[in-house]
Amino acid sequence: xxxxxxxxxxxxxxxxxxxxxxxxxxxxxxxxxxxxxxxxxxxxxxxxxxxxxxxxxxxxxxxxxxxxxxxxxxxxxxxxxxxxxxxxxxxxxxxxxxxxxxxxxxxxxxxxxxxxxxxxxxxxxxxxxxxxxxxxxxxxxxxxxxxxxxxxxxxxxxxxxxxxxxxxxxxxxxxxxxxxxxxxxxxxxxxxxxxxxxxxxxxxxxxxxxxxxxxxxxxxxxxxxxxxxxxxxxxxxxxxxxxxxxxxxxxxxxxxxxxxxxxxxxxxxxxxxxxxxxxxxxxxxxxxxxxxxxxxxxxxxxxxxxxxxxxxxxxxxxxxxxxxxxxxxxxxxxxxxxxxxxxxxxxxxxxxxxxxxxxxxxxxxxx
Amino acid sequence: xxxxxxxxxxxxxxxxxxxxxxxxxxxxxxxxxxxxxxxxxxxxxxxxxxxxxxxxxxxxxxxxxxxxxxxxxxxxxxxxxxxxxxxxxxxxxxxxxxxxxxxxxxxxxxxxxxxxxxxxxxxxxxxxxxxxxxxxxxxxxxxxxxxxxxxxxxxxxxxxxxxxxxxxxxxxxxxxxxxxxxxxxxxxxxxxxxxxxxxxxxxxxxxxxxxxxxxxxxxxxxxxxxxxxxxxxxxxxxxxxxxxxxxxxxxxxxxxxxxxxxxxxxxxxxxxxxxxxxxxxxxxxxxxxxxxxxxxxxxxxxxxxxxxxxxxxxxxxxxxxxxxxxxxxxxxxxxxxxxxxxxxxxxxxxxxxxxxxxxxxxxxxxxxxxxxxxxxxxxxxxxxxxxxxxxxxxxxxxxxxxxxxxxxxxxxxxxx
Numbered sequence: 001x002x003x004x005x006x007x008x009x010x011x012x013x014x015x016x017x018x019x020x021x022x023x024x025x026x027x028x029x030x031x032x033x034x035x036x037x038x039x040x041x042x043x044x045x046x047x048x049x050x051x052x053x054x055x056x057x058x059x060x061x062x063x064x065x066x067x068x069x070x071x072x073x074x075x076x077x078x079x080x081x082x083x084x085x086x087x088x089x090x091x092x093x094x095x096x097x098x099x100x101x102x103x104x105x106x107x108x109x110x111x112x113x114x115x116x117x118x119x120x121x122x123x124x125x126x127x128x129x130x131x132x133x134x135x136x137x138x139x140x141x142x143x144x145x146x147x148x149x150x151x152x153x154x155x156x157x158x159x160x161x162x163x164x165x166x167x168x169x170x171x172x173x174x175x176x177x178x179x180x181x182x183x184x185x186x187x188x189x190x191x192x193x194x195x196x197x198x199x200x201x202x203x204x205x206x207x208x209x210x211x212x213x214x215x216x217x218x219x220x221x222x223x224x225x226x227x228x229x230x231x232x233x234x235x236x237x238x239x240x241x242x243x244x245x246x247x248x249x250x251x252x253x254x255x256x257x258x259x260x261x262x263x264x265x266x267x268x269x270x271x272x273x274x275x276x277x278x279x280x281x282x283x284x285x286x287x288x289x290x291x292x293x294x295x296x297x298x299x300x301x302x303x304x305x306x307x308x309x310x311x312x313x314x315x316x317x318x319x320x321x322x323x324x325x326x327x328x329x330x331x332x333x334x335x336x337x338x339x340x341x342x343x344x345x346x347x348x349x350x351x352x353x354x355x356x357x358x359x360x361x362x363x364x365x366x367x
Numbered sequence: 368x369x370x371x372x373x374x375x376x377x378x379x380x381x382x383x384x385x386x387x388x389x390x391x392x393x394x395x396x397x398x399x400x401x402x403x404x405x406x407x408x409x410x411x412x413x414x415x416x417x418x419x420x421x422x423x424x425x426x427x428x429x430x431x432x433x434x435x436x437x438x439x440x441x442x443x444x445x446x447x448x449x450x451x452x453x454x455x456x457x458x459x460x461x462x463x464x465x466x467x468x469x470x471x472x473x474x475x476x477x478x479x480x481x482x483x484x485x486x487x488x489x490x491x492x493x494x495x496x497x498x499x500x501x502x503x504x505x506x507x508x509x510x511x512x513x514x515x516x517x518x519x520x521x522x523x524x525x526x527x528x529x530x531x532x533x534x535x536x537x538x539x540x541x542x543x544x545x546x547x548x549x550x551x552x553x554x555x556x557x558x559x560x561x562x563x564x565x566x567x568x569x570x571x572x573x574x575x576x577x578x579x580x581x582x583x584x585x586x587x588x589x590x591x592x593x594x595x596x597x598x599x600x601x602x603x604x605x606x607x608x609x610x611x612x613x614x615x616x617x618x619x620x621x622x623x624x625x626x627x628x629x630x631x632x633x634x635x636x637x638x639x640x641x642x643x644x645x646x647x648x649x650x651x652x653x654x655x656x657x658x659x660x661x662x663x664x665x666x667x668x669x670x671x672x673x674x675x676x677x678x679x680x681x682x683x684x685x686x687x688x689x690x691x692x693x694x695x696x697x698x699x700x701x702x703x704x705x706x707x708x709x710x711x712x713x714x715x716x717x718x719x720x721x722x723x724x725x726x727x728x729x730x731x732x733x734x735x736x737x738x739x740x741x742x743x744x745x746x747x748x749x750x751x752x753x754x755x756x757x758x759x760x761x762x763x764x765x766x767x768x769x770x771x772x773x774x775x776x777x778x779x780x781x782x783x
Contacts (some may be wrong), residue, residue, distance in 0.1 A: 060682055080685040081694075093683035097701045106697070107687035158688065 008072065009033030010194050011057065011162060013296070018052050026052050028218040030066070034196060036161075039188050041197045043205040046216030053215075054164055054198045056064050059083050062289035070162065081110075082275055086155035086163040086193075090170055092147045094139035100126070100150050101135040123169050125157040126150075128187065145176045147335040152184070156191070165197045169204065183209050202242050206230065206233035214238050236277055236364040239287040246293070246333050248286045249366065255280055260363045264328040280356040283366040290322075292360040296344065297351050304355040309333065311350040321346075325354065421761075424534050424754035430526035433474035438527045446547045450520050455503035458514075462496035465489070480749055481522035481542065488513055501590035517545045534755035556759070559739070559756065563763075566736040569653060570718035576658045577665040577714050578707060585706070590678070603666050606659065615727040618656045622647040622728075648730030649752035656724045661717055665710035672706030708775045716764055736760060 011034040027049045034040045042050035045069040055061040057068060059080030067074050075083055094103050103123045113121075119202045127296045129149035139147055148168060155163055165184075169177045185208050188195050199205055206226040214221045214229065214237070222229060222238045233239035236247070254261040255271065260274040262284060272286050294300050297311075309325040320336050323346055327333040335345055335354060346352070375383040431438050436457035444454070465471040492510050499506045507514045519541060525533055536542060536549060540557040544550050551557065584603065588596045606614060621627045629643045638644065646652060676699065684694035710775030722737040729738070736756060743753035771777070 058682075058686055060685070079684070079689050079691075083686075084688070085686060087683065087686040089679045089683055091677060091679060093677070093679040095684075095698055095702075097678060106684070106689070110687065110689045110693055152688065164686075308635055 008069075010036040010038075010071060011196065011311065012067075012069040013053070013057075014067040014069065014289075016053075016063045016068060018049070018061065019064045025064075026218055027056075030220065032213060032220065032223070034194060036194055037192050037209045039185070039195045039197065039208060041199060041205040041209040041212045042215055043199055043202060043212050043241075045200060048215040049218040050198050050213075050215040051166060054166055054196065057196065057336075058087055058164055061141070082178075084158075084160055084162075086158070086160035088148075088151050088155045088163065088165040092139070092151040092168075094147055094151055094154070096139055098138075100131070100137050100139070100142075102329040103139070103150065104154050104157050111158060112174060121157055121159075125153040128156065128314065129153045130184070133359045144172055145180065145281065148172060148180060149183075152187070156187070156193075160193070162196070164192045165195065168197075170199075170201075177204070177241075178207075191229050206242070214241060216241070233287065233362070233364070235355040236285050236287065236366070239362070239364055244290050244334060244336075246288045246290060248288070248328055248330060248333070250284055250286060252277055252280050252282045252284055252363065259358065260284075262363055266329045268307060268328055270307065270361060272363040273359050274363045276352040277363050281288075284356055284363045285366050287362045287364055288356055288360055290334040292356050293354055294356065295335065295337075295354045297353070300355050301357040305355055305361070306353045306355040309352055309354045311346050311348050311352065313348055314346050327354070391688075418427060420750075420754050421758050422754075423751050424758045425532065426530055426699055427477065427526075427534070427751045428529035430469075430474050430477040430523070430649070431529045432526065433465055433468070433470040434523070435464070436460040437523060441524045441527045446524065450504075452502060452504050454520075455507050455514075455753055456501070458507060459499045459503045460498065462489075462493045466493045466496045477526050478519065478522045480537070481525070482516075482518050482753065485513075485519060485522070488519075521545050521547060526584070534751045535759070537752055538755040538759055559736075562734070562736045562739055563759070567763075569650065569657075569735065570715050573654060573657050573661060573718045574715045576654070576710050577662050578711060579659070581662055581665035581669055581710065582703075582707075585666050585673050588624055588666070588670045589676075592613060600670075603663055607663055609635075611660070611723055612727070614660060615724055618652070618659070619647060622652060622655065647728050648733070649730070650733045652728040652730065653733035653735070655727045656728045657721060661714045661721075664713045664717060668709040668713065669703065669706040672703055672709075676702050679731035704775075708771070712768070712771055717765070719760065719764060 011032075013030045013032040014195075016027060016030040017025055019025050021346065030049075030053060030125045042053060044050045052061060056063050057070075060079065061073070063076060064268070068076055070083065070085075094100075098106070101122060104125055105118055106145055110119060117178060122135070123132065124137060124187075129152055131146065131149050131153065134142065134146065134150070139150065142150065151168070155165075168184075169180050172180060181204055184195075187193075188208075197208065206229070209226055211225050212229050213223045216237050222234045224232075224234075229238065229242050233242060239245050240247070248262075248264055250262040250264040250268075250270075252260055252274075253263045255274060255277065258273060260272050260277060262270050262272050264270060264286075270286065272284075277284050294304070300306070307327060310326045311323055312326055312331065313324045315322045315324075316339075319339055321339055321343065323335045324331075325333045337346075377383055377386045405580070415624070437454075440454050440457040464469070465474055471489045471493035472486065475486035478489065479486040488511055492507065492514070495510060513519065525531060525543060525547070533543070538559050540552050540560045541549055542552050564692065571726065584599075588599055591599065594734075623629070624643045624645060626647075628646065629638075632638045633640055633643065648653070680698050681694050684698040685691070719735075720737050721735060722741055725733050725735045726738050726741070729735070737760075740753045740756045740760075743749045743756070768777075
């Protein structure tokens with residue numbers, strides 16, 4: 001997260017716009033600065049413009065307007081092979097007609113590096129991903145996870161300062177994916193490289209990144225460290241997209257500096273923290289995380305607001321119990337309870353009082 | 368390992384292999400019945416006629432059937448024996464038989480393959496066979512001095528055995544001298560080897576031209592959006608749906624000396640009226656027209672291979688520091704090799720056996736070996752020689768295919 005002395009980042013998108021057909025903008029006025037050594041993730045649903053941004057940075061797409069700078073120089077006109085950016089592709093893109101060793105030698109050969117130096121670098125890169133013994137295999141003889149490691153090693157072997165990753169773990173199964181997330185994270189930390197990572201998996205984004213840029217509709221909706229993103233989403237899209245979220249529609253009755261009174265659909269009044277609401281009488285969506293909802297009076301945080309609810313269904317999920325409740329006329333209000341010894345058993349049809357701290361109820365735009 | 372599997376049994380004690388065979392028998396029978404019509408069709412329309420045709424290249428009983436007495440004399444006397452009275456007596460007997468059975472023409476034609484101008488010798492002699500009386504040697508030589516020619520006797524000797532390699536010898540520009548030794552035919556009569564060489568050379572050239580032309584087209588087809596590539600694909604396939612004759616005629620209109628291109632060049636002042644370029648009725652015509660006609664056979668396998676190469680490979684190469692040319696040469700091109708190989712093999716094999724286009728636009732020096740095969744099938748009626756030429760062609764292609772398998776591997780080939 002260190003930025004250059006003049007305050008400008010290592011990678012800078014300056015008012016970048018992109019259109020493929022001249023009629024619609026895929027990327028709308030993007031401004032983004034990535035610090036040297038930072039792990040930045042572009043997160044968003046498909047079609048949100050995140051991959052286009054990555055392709056522009058790699059040089060496979062040209063920006064329709066604006067400037068992309070790398071280390072302070074404009075790279076709009078620099079062809080991809082002269083940018084010196086390592087890239088890991090979604091389907092690995094290992095060259096099938098070359099062995100693992102030849103794949104890794106490729107970026108070094110095209111740079112005219114001598115044989116002995118090449119071999120040292122290849123060995124070092126393969127050891128880095130614990131694949132040293134696979135140097136003579138063909139990509140087709142490797143499993144998905146192994147191919148992923150080789151692709152990673154190939155993107156790192158020529159010591160790029162910036163590495164781009166385009167959903168690199170999308171094709172792996174869940175366990176392997178989680179394992180690789182940690183490995184990539186550790187490589188990033190030990191090598192001190194800058195990583196721009198694209199994914200649509202929010203868990204991945206939260207686990208790995210220093211900062212996450214949430215994309216939607218060609219714009220960055222919020223750019224923040226993972227914790228802020230989850231705890232303090234700035235608009236309804238981010239609140240919806242990151243993690244599970246309860247939303248209660250209502251209208252602003254009173255608006256203070258750090259407190260708002262919201263009238264819910266059934267007329268009930270609750271306290272909430274105003275985020276991006278501006279005036280009285282405005283429509284709003286109040287967002288509450290399911291794990292911040294309590295139903296036992298003794299556990300209720302001080303200042304908690306209580307509201308009536310009816311249990312519709314309880315789902316056993318192993319580590320947690322998930323209860324679907326009817327709250328203020330909405331049928332899909334979810335409450336998560338830890339599966340502890342002696343946890344109160346709820347049953348459908350039961351009425352109870354639930355509550356949460358007003359700080360956890362965030363009044364957002366109505367989407 | 369095999370012992371262990373042999374002793375495996377099912378739950379009720381039957382051998383596992385037998386149980387597996389029984390459980391699959393029904394499915395296998397069904398599959399067999401589905402395949403049977405095609406199998407029979409192939410055997411009846413393909414394997415049998417071609418086998419029979421090729422058999423003719425080594426088996427020709429025309430003369431041995433017509434001249435049984437001579438056959439007997441040749442059997443009793445070794446190669447090199449000067450024909451004596453007994454030999455001429457046998458010849459006289461056979462000429463009488465030929466007259467009765469009206470086979471003198473056919474037998475004469477057979478000897479005519481080896482020694483030119485002998486057909487009339489047989490028909491004339493057979494007509495007067497009944498007048499022949501001993502001593503036969505003098506009587507027959509009185510009919511025509513040529514009957515004493517050792518070459519004729521040598522030709523009759525080799526024709527009297529129905530199984531003969533002579534047609535293959537002829538197809539390779541070789542023959543036998545008076546003593547029966549295999550020698551090359553005279554320089555000016557050597558046509559087949561030259562023609563085989565020309566056929567292979569032109570086919571190779573056409574294959575290379577097709578490859579150069581098809582590569583960018585196939586790449587464009589594989590990378591364009593579907594709506595556009597479909598239109599382009601129709602343009603590629605259009606020649607397939609047009610009659611071969613129409614296409615060849617179109618080339619004639621374009622390329623002939625008074626044709627569109629020459630007239631345009633003259634009108635533009637690039638060449639003068641006397642200097643019109645001969646682009647058709649020669650090798651150039653064959654090359655141009657066949658390249659055009661065989662192009663789709665190169666485009667389609669290439670296209671089907673290129674479509675499966677994701678653009679991320681070239682992008683990966685570029686991001687790793689390769690210029691666009693290096694990325695093409697080291698990453699894209701090697702992956703299209705199965706398509707190139709398939710297309711090249713297909714085009715080459717088709718070109719080697721191509722007949723109609725060279726016949727229409729090839730003129731004299733644009734003829735290929737298949738045109739000569741057709742000539743022997745239709746004009747000279749020497750089917751055995753035609754079969755021998757076709758057999759050599761087939762053998763050559765099989766050899767190429769084997770080489771290809773050894774060098775590239777048939778399993779790597781993708782035909783589309």
